[in-house]
Structures are given as C-alpha cells and as structure tokens.
Amino acid sequence: MIKQMVIGGLLGAGAVVVQATEVPHNLDGLLQEVRQFSSADEVVNRQREQLFDADLKQQQVLLAKSEQRLQAAATEQERLKNAFDANDLKLAEMESLIQQRAGQLGEVFGVVKEEAGELRSVLEDSLANAEYPGRADTLAFTDSKRVPSLRELETLWYQLQLEMMASGRISRFNAPVVNDDGSVTEQPVVRFGLFSAATEQGDYLSWDIQQQSLTVLPTQPDGAMPQLLAYLSGASNEIQIDPTRGQLFRLLDRQPKLFERVQQGGEVGYMILALGALGLLVAVLQMLNMLYSEVKVRAQLNRADRLSQDNALGRVLLAVTKHNLTQEQRELKVDEAILQELPGIERGQSFVKLLAAVAPLLGLLGTVIGMIATFQSITLYGTSDPKLMAGGISQALITTVLGLVVAIPLLFCHSYLAARGRRMTQILQEKSLGLLADTQPAHMDEVFERAA
Structure with missing residues (x-):
C-alpha cells in the first residue's frame, strides 16, 4: 500500500518512474535510520536522567549537611548567649562585691589612678627618661579597672620620689644620641636636673618625646661650647641651662642669623646694602681727605710767612700775589679763591x-x-595658619629695617662732613681776611714776593 502511494505520488508529479525493486529498499533504510536515531536519543536521555538523579541526590546531601550546621550554630549561639548573660551577671556581682569590700577605699583608689595617670604623662615628657627608660610603663595599671595592688602603689610612690630627686641632681650616664646626620651613637651624657642635657664634647641636647631619645640641637647657644667644656673640666662653675626644659633652646633654630635676615630682604635688600656700602665708602674717603686738608692748613698757619700750593689756605693767599691791587681787589680775589676751594x-x-x-x-x-606676596599667599592658602602671615610680614619688614640701618649712619656721616666743611671754610675766610686786614698793601707785596 505504501509503495503504491509513493509510486502514485511520483507519477502525479511528473517524475520519472523508478524501478519497483529500489523503492522498498530505500524506505526500509530510512525506517532503519529513524529507529537508530530514536535508540540513540533514548540512550542520551537515560544518561541525562541519571546525571540529574545524581545531582539531585548530591544537593539533598548538601542540604542535609547545611541544615545540620545551621542547627549546630543555633545551638552554639544559644549556649554563648547564656554564657554571656551568666558572665555579665557574675561581673555585676563581682563589681558590687568589690565596691562593698572596698568601701571608702574606692575613692582612694580613684585618686591613686588619677595621680598615676598624671605622673605617667609627666614621666613620658621628662628628661630623666633618658637615664631611666621605660618608667612610664610601670604605671600601666591606670588603664585597668581592677584595684591596684600594693606593689603598684609602691611603684607610684617610688617613681614620684625618683622624679623629684632627678629634678635637683646633675647626673652623668651613657645614652644613645641622635647626631646631626641622623646617626645614633652611644655617648657620655650630662643631665642638669630636668632642664638641660649635654654631651661631654660640648653639644647641648634636646629630648624628643615622640621618639623618646636625645637629639643634638641643630643650633647651639652662642658661646655655649667653651663654657660647657670649662664646666665639665672643673675650670668653671657657670653653665647655661634652659629653665623651660628645652623650649628656648629649640627656638634658637627658628631664630634666623644675620645673613639669613639679609637674605629675607631679597633683591631690594641687597640693593640697599650696596648703596649703603657705597655711601660709607664715599664718606670715609671724604673724611680722610678733609683730615689731610686740615693738617695741611694747620701747618700753613704755623708758617704764615711761607705760602704753599699744597693746602687750601696757601692757595687762597697765593691767589692775590699780583702787584698793584687795592685792598678791596685783594678781598675779592680771596673770596674768589675760597669759592674755588668749596667744591673740594x-x-x-x-x-x-x-x-x-x-x-x-x-x-x-x-x-x-x-606685603603683596603675603596677601597672595593668604589668597592661595587662607588665614588658617597665623604663622604664615607672621612669617611673611616679618620678611616684608626686613627691607625697612635695612633701609633705616643704612640711612642712619649715612645721615651722621653727612652731618659730620657738613660740619667739618663749614669749619674748613670758616678757617679759610677768617685767616685769609684777618691776614689781609692786619697787613698793609706794601708789606703784603713783600710777603707775597718772598712766598712766590
């Protein structure tokens, strides 16, 4: 029947009629292939089902284990909660028992802990820590809620007494010292109470609270080393100490030197100093010149009968050596000669x-x-740091100081030169006119002839 339908369909479609023996063979093969495909799909499906079943069993096992752990955790949580509640209740009972047993001593223990806390901060900042390191750790019971023991109370008393004794004692010991280059060396150190410390080489030290170490001061006090060495050798009983426990010595590093002050003035400061040096040089040269001229004039006054060209008075008098001049003409010549000497x-x-x-x-x-630069800094960084404003204003005022330092000596020099100049002019006028008034014209001609 199937064969007939296939042949009829092919004939109706106008296809070429194939042999009857080939059609049944192809259909059987097709059917066989379909059956093979179905068998293969069934095998794959069975394998997948087996995998799904294995995964399901594994998930069920994991779920069971998770439920067991959750149950165990819940049980442990309940146990810990009960233990915490029990411990909390026990702690409250113990604190109540401590308060009952302590009675009025509770206030005493509170005061002891407070004093120990204050002493602990003092010991951390104390210079004596360089000689007795680790003292602050012995007062660690201040951070505990328990009652201090008798040994800890004795430690408090001992450390307090040790600090009092160290404040009035000069002690020598070896301690690590941080040098200027950052290296640490073991050196002999002399401690002057709780105020200052120094090495036996003559360098003062500062106490670094954070690092708990001695550090060589970057800037030593002026003249401190010879005095310190003389004291250590027993040649002197005087020594410099810092009553502020290092604050003043540390400020020495912030105090600029003279050259650093000049550098703060910048280009304007250098210009002021250059002009001041030039003015002083001119003033000194003119002073020397006037002193030399005065010496020559005094020598001329001592030998009035011999006139010389090497001094101002002699040149003034020689200006009227011409003959046949009246007294009035001679006076005019003297005035002219004095005016010629004034520029010099x-x-x-x-x-x-x-x-x-x-x-x-x-x-x-x-x-x-x-000040302009200072206000620019304020614009950029604000006014949160007063040191920024103070430092800028200080640098700005350096040029004013330099200007006044230069101007004041120059004013004195100008006043001195003007006074000596007026004195020299007065001497020339007085001696020359006085000599002309006391001498007759005829006699003056003879004097001038001998001088000439």
Missing part, C-alpha cells in the same frame, strides 16, 4: 645725603613688595 671741601656730601634719603624709600618699596 663739599665733595661727596650731596651724594651721601641722597643715599641717606633713598635708602628708607627702597626699604618701603621692599616692604610693599613683601
């Missing part, structure tokens, strides 16, 4: 006066520049 007498005074006036102005200029 007043040389450099105007320049020194100018520098004395310019130096404060340059100092004010440097101050304004420094």
